[in-house]
Amino acid sequence: MSPIPSFLSPQGPLEPPQPTYYDILGISPAAITTHSKGPNQSPPDQNQDKTHAFIKRAYRRSLLSHHPDKLKLSKSSIPPHHTSPSPAPATKPDTITAYTIDQISTAYAVLSSPSQRAEYDKSLRLQRQQQQTSSGNGLTNTAQLFQTGIENVDLDDLDVEESSQGEQQWYRSCRCGNPRGYLFGEADLEEASDLGELMVGCADCSLWLRVHFAVVDDDDDDDDNDDINTEPIAGDHQRARDNV
Structure with missing residues (x-):
């Protein structure tokens, strides 16, 4: 065995x-x-x-x-003090x-993002509760490893529908079993438009989804509104972020 x-x-x-x-x-x-x-x-x-x-x-x-x-x-930057090892008490290395x-x-x-931060804080509380519950049966580490995954997807990989308010909303099933665990709308995309990616937490567990999308500037309008491009960004998951 x-x-x-x-x-x-x-x-x-x-x-x-x-x-x-x-x-x-x-x-x-x-x-x-x-x-x-x-x-x-x-x-x-x-x-x-x-x-x-x-x-x-x-x-x-x-x-x-x-x-x-x-x-x-x-x-x-830490120079050696001795050319040969010398006996010394065992200390925990930095x-x-x-x-x-x-x-x-x-x-x-x-x-x-205020909304994403609130969801993340909620997931941390849920994770602590799950770890406390599972600590008695030795599955704390398994639960923890399961909860820390982040999956990268493009916006067009998700299912889309129209909400009761007439706005588009996207959803995807989660590994925890919730068929609509990841759910967000146009307002969430607008809030994350400066980054070109949206972090979405599952409604029932602590898994996260990183959604990549493109923002197209509308030069014909005088306002500051941008259009969300739902086309995938081929090979653009590694984008420069040092311009902040």
Whole structure:
């Protein structure tokens, strides 16, 4: 009989906790809440601008901190003190958690959107509840690994329908079993139009879907409205984000 995998065994080693988007940007929910409360009853729009600016600064700081060249410099800046090893008490080595550009960009895309940030906070609460429930049967790690996946799709890969308000809305089934777990509308696309991608959380679990779409500027109109292009972006999942 094959041995039980360690991640399924209550006595097996636990996987390290997955970093949250707050961890990746080096901020906390409390810090965002503080910046969202402007002084002297500031207008909501002004408070939202301050919150977005705060998250954007954290995004830039994280990009600089985790740039590959800077990480290499940090590791090579510690000169050796001895040419040969000498006995010394065992100490825990300093570790540098390196996040990828994709991780940092995803964290910024979610946390900079008030609606997506609210959904993400909800998914974190749900994840903690599921981990507490599953901790008694040794399936905490399995549940955690299942909840951290992000799937990349193009907008035209999703099913589309007209809502009761007459607007288009897109949906897709989730691996958790909900046939309409991922659901969003035109307003959500408009909110994420500056990024060209929308992070959508499942309504029933903590899985996420990254939807890629194109925004076409309408030069014929005098207003600032942009049209959402529902055509797929072939091979454009890796787009430059350093222009912020």
